[in-house]
Amino acid sequence: MSVTQQMPAAEGSVMVAKADNDNTALEVRVRHLASPDKIAPEATTYVVWARASGADVVQNLGALKVDKDLQGTLKTVTPLRTFDVFITAEASPTAQSPSSDGLLTASVER
Numbered sequence: 001m002s003v004t005q006q007m008p009a010a011e012g013s014v015m016v017a018k019a020d021n022d023n024t025a026l027e028v029r030v031r032h033l034a035s036p037d038k039i040a041p042e043a044t045t046y047v048v049w050a051r052a053s054g055a056d057v058v059q060n061l062g063a064l065k066v067d068k069d070l071q072g073t074l075k076t077v078t079p080l081r082t083f084d085v086f087i088t089a090e091a092s093p094t095a096q097s098p099s100s101d102g103l104l105t106a107s108v109e110r
Contacts, residue, residue: 001013001014001087001106002105003103003104004102004104006039007033007039007103007104009032010030010031010032010033010103011030011032012028012029012031012033012087012104013028013029013106014026014027014028014085014108015027016108017110018110024077024079024081024108025075025076026061026075026078026085027073027074028048028061028073028074028075028085029071029073030073031070031071032070033070033071033072034070036066036089036090037089039089040089040099043089043099044091044092045064045089045092045093046063046064046066046072046087046089046090046103047061047062047064047090047093047095048062048064048076048087049087049088049098050083051083052080052082052083053082053083053084053107058097058098059080060094060095060096061074061076061078062074062076064087081109081110082110083107083108084105084106084107084108085105085108086103086105087103087105088101088103089103
């Protein structure tokens with residue numbers, strides 16, 4: 001995953017595989033991810049998003065739980081095959097749309 005200047009020390013990776021019903025299984029792993037409230041004062045969690053290539057609609061894939069060692073993992077499934085994955089700091093894990101640009105980003109093609 002690519003990082004922004006807001007989180008230069010962060011590292012991330014996205015692993016994908018074909019899942020049941022031709023869905024895409026993905027595992028997002030991060031390291032050195034600071035507490036979300038250090039990015040945005042109102043933020044309490046990180047959310048992983050997917051955006052189909054060329055589309056404006058985003059899908060909240062779930063909250064990324066980061067442990068005391070500043071590491072986190074999210075395993076999930078999406079019907080998308082070619083899409084961008086990005087992580088934002090949010091006030092709620094059920095946010096309907098991202099409050100900012102991605103802190104870490106990656107393009108996926110399965």
